[in-house]
Structures are given as C-alpha cells and as structure tokens.
Amino acid sequence: MKKTLYEFYNYFPFLKEVIKRDFKKKYYKSFLGVAWSMLSPLLIMIVMTIVFSTLFDRAIPHYPIYLFTGTLFFNFVFEGATHCMGCIVGNAGLINKMKIPKYFFCISSVTQSFITMLLSFVPYFAVCAATGVPINYYMLLLPLLFVLVYIFTLGLGMLLCAYATFLRDLNYLFQVIRRAWMYITPIFYPVEIVPEQFRFLWDLNPVYIYIKIARDLCLNASLPSEKMLIVGTCYSLLMLGLGIVTFKEKSDRFFLYL
Amino acid sequence: MSEKKAVPVFYDESGNIISSSQTILRSKTEKASSEPPRRIITPPRRIDDDISIDVNDVSVMFNLSKNREEGVKEYFVNFVKGKLRYDEFWALRNISLQIKKGDSIALIGRNGSGKSTLLKTIAGIIKPTRGSVKVRGSIAPLIEISGGFDRSLSARENIFLSGTMHGHTRKYMKSKFDEIVDFAEIEKFIDVPLKNYSSGMVSRLGFAIATCVSADVVIADEVLSVGDARFRMKCEQRIDKLLSGGTTFLLVSHSTPSVKKLCRKAAWIEKGQLREVGPASDVCDHYAQFIRNMPVGSTTPTERRTAAE
Numbered sequence: 389m390k391k392t393l394y395e396f397y398n399y400f401p402f403l404k405e406v407i408k409r410d411f412k413k414k415y416y417k418s419f420l421g422v423a424w425s426m427l428s429p430l431l432i433m434i435v436m437t438i439v440f441s442t443l444f445d446r447a448i449p450h451y452p453i454y455l456f457t458g459t460l461f462f463n464f465v466f467e468g469a470t471h472c473m474g475c476i477v478g479n480a481g482l483i484n485k486m487k488i489p490k491y492f493f494c495i496s497s498v499t500q501s502f503i504t505m506l507l508s509f510v511p512y513f514a515v516c517a518a519t520g521v522p523i524n525y526y527m528l529l530l531p532l533l534f535v536l537v538y539i540f541t542l543g544l545g546m547l548l549c550a551y552a553t554f555l556r557d558l559n560y561l562f563q564v565i566r567r568a569w570m571y572i573t574p575i576f577y578p579v580e581i582v583p584e585q586f587r588f589l590w591d592l593n594p595v596y597i598y599i600k601i602a603r604d605l606c607l608n609a610s611l612p613s614e615k616m617l618i619v620g621t622c623y624s625l626l627m628l629g630l631g632i633v634t635f636k637e638k639s640d641r642f643f644l645y646l
Numbered sequence: 647m648s649e650k651k652a653v654p655v656f657y658d659e660s661g662n663i664i665s666s667s668q669t670i671l672r673s674k675t676e677k678a679s680s681e682p683p684r685r686i687i688t689p690p691r692r693i694d695d696d697i698s699i700d701v702n703d704v705s706v707m708f709n710l711s712k713n714r715e716e717g718v719k720e721y722f723v724n725f726v727k728g729k730l731r732y733d734e735f736w737a738l739r740n741i742s743l744q745i746k747k748g749d750s751i752a753l754i755g756r757n758g759s760g761k762s763t764l765l766k767t768i769a770g771i772i773k774p775t776r777g778s779v780k781v782r783g784s785i786a787p788l789i790e791i792s793g794g795f796d797r798s799l800s801a802r803e804n805i806f807l808s809g810t811m812h813g814h815t816r817k818y819m820k821s822k823f824d825e826i827v828d829f830a831e832i833e834k835f836i837d838v839p840l841k842n843y844s845s846g847m848v849s850r851l852g853f854a855i856a857t858c859v860s861a862d863v864v865i866a867d868e869v870l871s872v873g874d875a876r877f878r879m880k881c882e883q884r885i886d887k888l889l890s891g892g893t894t895f896l897l898v899s900h901s902t903p904s905v906k907k908l909c910r911k912a913a914w915i916e917k918g919q920l921r922e923v924g925p926a927s928d929v930c931d932h933y934a935q936f937i938r939n940m941p942v943g944s945t946t947p948t949e950r951r952t953a954a955e
C-alpha cells in the first residue's frame with residue numbers, strides 16, 4: 389500500500405504527461421477540436437428529443453434536460469470504460485519497454501471521458517437556460533457526484549481492461565451490453581412506465597442511481613434521498629475495489645499478451 | 647552439443663563473482679582450504695552496499711499457446727472442449743547474478759537465449775515466475791530500439807514523456823532538454839513525429855535520453871548496433887564517462903569487439919541458463935569458440951527431420 393502510494397507520487401509527472409498526450413491525440417487533426425465535444429452531445433440530444441418528445445413530453449417536464457442529464461452520465465461511464473479496455477494494448481509500446489504503473493493508462497482514459505463530460509456541461513447549461521430550467525444552488529453539489537461516477541467508471545474500466553487485454557474481442561461484447569444497458573436505464577423514458585413490481589430491479593442499476601441523483605439536483609432542485617447516496621457510494625467503492633484487485637492480479641501477466 | 651549443464655559460478659566473501667567455468671579449478675584449489683565455494687543456486691543472501699543488481703535464482707516462464715485464445719469465443723470453445731492448455735516454455739532458468747556498483751557487464755548469447763528477457767526482468771518489466779530481482783537505485787532501461795517512445799508524437803513530446811517515465815519531473819527534463827537534443831543530433835527534426843524518423847535517429851534519441859538523465863543503472867539492449875560508426879564512438883565515450891561516475895552498465899550485444907571494449911565482465915546465456923560469467927574477453931572467446939564449433943543449421947527442424955529419415 390505504502391509502496392503503491394510512493395510509486396504514484398514518484399510517477400505523477402508521467403501521469404500528467406500521459407493525460408496531456410491522450411488529450412492532444414484525441415483532438416489531433418480534428419477541425420472543430422474541443423468544440424466537437426460540446427457540439428456532439430448537443431446534436432444527439434436534439435435528435436433524441438425530436439424522436440422521443442412526442443412519446444414522453446407530457447409525462448416528463450423539461451424533457452430535453454431530462455434526456456441530456458441521462459445521456460451525459462451514461463456516456464461518461466460507458467465511454468470511459470470502453471477507452472480503458474483498449475488502453476493496455478494501445479500502449480504496449482511503452483509498457484513493454486519500461487517499468488511504469490500500468491493503471492495510469494486507465495486513469496488517463498477515464499480522465500479523457502471525464503473531460504469530455506465536463507465540456508458537455510457547457511451546452512447543458514445553455515439548454516437549461518434556453519428551455520427555462522432554473523439554475524439552482526443544488527447544482528453546486530454536482531462535483532461530489534462527479535467523484536462518485538469517476539470512481540465507479542475507473543473501477544469498471546480497470547476490471548474490463550484486465551480481461552480485455554487477454555480476450556481482445558471482449559470489446560465487441562461490451563458494446564452489445566452497452567446498447568442493452570442503454571435501454572434498461574431510464575434515459576429517454578420515465579421510470580414510471582416500468583411495472584411497479586419490477587421497479588426495485590431498476591433501482592439496483594448503478595448507472596440509473598447516478599442519473600437519478602443528477603436529475604434530483606438539476607431538475608428537481610432537491611437533495612437526493614440518503615438511501616440513494618449510500619447505495620451510489622457503495623457501488624463506486626465496490627467497483628473500484630473489484631477493479632483494483634482484478635487489475636493487480638492480472639497485470640503481472642500482461643506482457644505475455646502484448 | 648549444448649547439453650552441457652550450467653556451470654556453477656563462485657563468489658568471494660563480498661558476494662562478488664570471482665570465477666566460473668574454465669577458471670573454476672584454479673580458484674577452487676585456492677579457496678578450498680579457507681571456505682567452500684558456494685553453488686549458484688544458493689548465493690549469499692546478504693546484500694552489500696556495493697551490489698547494484700541482485701538477481702536471485704530467477705526463472706521466467708512463458709505460455710506458448712498453440713491455438714491463440716485471444717477472444718471470448720475461442721476461450722469458451724476451448725474451455726468447453728477442455729483444451730485450455732499451454733505449452734510451458736522456460737525463457738530463463740535459475741539465473742543468479744550479482745553485479746557490483748559501477749561495474750559494466752555484457753550479456754551475450756544466441757538469438758532467443760533469453761538475454762532480453764533477463765534485461766526486462768532486471769528492468770522490472772517482467773515479473774519473474776520464480777526468484778527475485780533487487781536493484782539498488784534508479785534504472786534507465788533502453789530496451790530495443792524504440793525504447794519507450796510513442797511514435798506518433800514528436801521528439802520534443804517524447805523527451806518529456808520518456809523522461810517522466812524514468813521518474814523525473816518535467817522541470818528536470820527541461821533542464822536536460824538541450825543536452826539531449828545536442829547529443830542525439832536531431833535539432834532539425836525536433837518537432838517531427840517519430841514515425842518519420844530513421845531507426846538510427848530513434849536509437850540516438852533513446853540513448854541520449856537514457857544517458858543524460860541521472861540513473862544508477864543503465865541498460866542498453868542492441869542500441870549501439872543501429873548507430874553509424876561515428877555515433878557508436880560517441881556512445882562509447884559517453885558510456886566510459888558514465889562508468890567512471892559510478893553508473894552500473896548492462897549491455898546486450900552481438901558485437902564481440904564492442905563488448906570487449908565497453909564491458910569488464912560478460913555473462914553468457916544459453917537456452918535460458920547462465921553458462922559462464924567472467925572477464926569479458928574470456929567469456930567472449932569461449933562463446934566465439936562455441937559458435938565456431940557448432941555446425942551451421944544443425945538445430946533447424948528440417949535438418950533434424952532429414953537426419954531422422
């Protein structure tokens with residue numbers, strides 16, 4: 389434990405370089421650059437609003453923001469995890485040549501998705517203003533939620549990365565799961581359309597818990613229930629623990645597969 | 647012909663390698679009265695302050711999977727068939743080696759004998775299956791030519807990336823930046839992506855970074871072989887300078903002259919086992935003799951097949 393912290397401190401400049409490099413690479417030769425990260429979720433939100441608003445507009449007040457909140461967090465979790473899955477294979481050139489903490493690449497991958505999500509909050513607040521959702525003080529609590537979701541995503545990413553390095557097509561399988569998960573999670577539909585007796589299953593979905601907390605803060609201008617916060621925190625910490633344990637166990641054998 | 651067993655290496659009381667192979671008899675008689683020579687399998691566990699690298703009974707196993715299980719589908723198909731088996735391949739077997747601080751040692755041996763695996767184990771990239779490796783101080787490993795570079799980045803970015811990989815701060819690398827660029831002679835191409843570099847330029851940059859930053863142990867794997875004669879001379883001067891400053895130097899090379907010139911000692915690895923450790927010139931000569939006596943092509947499968955027929 390102490391050794392790991394010491395190592396983290398020693399190699400911290402390297403982590404910064406990797407994050408910087410990944411950020412640069414992401415926007416390298418793209419015409420719109422960083423603006424793309426703001427534009428893309430906005431466009432998707434607009435398309436989805438047009439498609440689904442006739443279905444759910446009456447059941448949900450402020451439907452665009454309801455939808456936007458959902459897609460932002462959902463995309464962060466799943467994009468972060470997807471990037472993580474490829475990070476060890478993608479950095480094989482570095483990992484095979486020098487002793488470096490391998491989990492740094494996971495941190496960097498998740499951080500890239502996190503930056504994308506933060507950038508998406510610029511159009512988010514613009515849409516808030518445009519559709520008449522009042523900006524409230526509870527939104528100041530969003531950073532705490534970011535921490536929870538970041539930890540959860542990092543854990544999930546490390547877990548998947550540990551296996552994806554051995555099983556290269558895990559990524560395709562994961563994309564199918566991602567699609568399915570998108571439909572299980574009430575992102576574009578209200579949870580009320582789920583029959584009452586099954587709703588407890590929906591409340592177990594960690595991604596939905598985070599989205600629900602975010603909607604409480606931004607849309608309802610209220611504090612989320614304590615139960616949800618506790619369950620959400622537990623999910624984050626459990627996932628991170630699971631991710632670290634799996635990654636640590638598997639990472640000694642990565643070199644055989646790179 | 648190479649079925650000869652690994653030759654034991656002996657240590658004196660400070661743990662320094664004093665003899666092996668051909669020189670054994672002499673030292674054995676010298677030492678016999680005072681202290682029984684110790685076998686390589688059980689080297690002294692006491693690490694002195696002047697030991698820089700301590701490789702203790704290291705073995706590394708690779709899985710050679712014949713049917714590549716790189717996908718979930720293949721994995722499950724083979725799991726159901728009960729075919730999840732691998733062929734074990736021991737790349738290194740019971741290697742023990744102690745290298746003193748400020749010493750220079752070359753690893754020699756044929757292709758695939760385990761030299762690079764041993765270097766990677768020392769550099770901490772590969773965790774040994776058995777045994778342990780202890781390294782005192784920081785290591786600047788230069789494994790293969792493009793050691794630790796991102797080829798899509800420019801040399802400038804790579805200097806900082808690689809430098810921080812060695813555990814240095816960006817500020818420190820900035821102070822060393824000009825020195826590195828000067829030594830590598832790449833001023834003109836400093837902002838060109840590394841993928842457009844020639845292999846000689848990349849290896850020059852790698853060598854410059856690894857030797858400009860302060861490190862206690864410098865590991866160079868086949869780096870000198872790509873540079874031209876002038877650059878090799880420059881490298882040799884640099885290595886001499888490092889050695890006089892107390893840096894421990896590990897070299898993998900197939901060039902006997904540069905091994906003899908740069909390194910005081912050499913370790914000969916054959917089929918993953920340590921065959922001989924000793925003064926560079928002696929080991930190199932034995933190795934060269936061994937190669938000369940080996941019939942060319944005798945070990946290829948085709949040869950064996952025709953011999954069997």
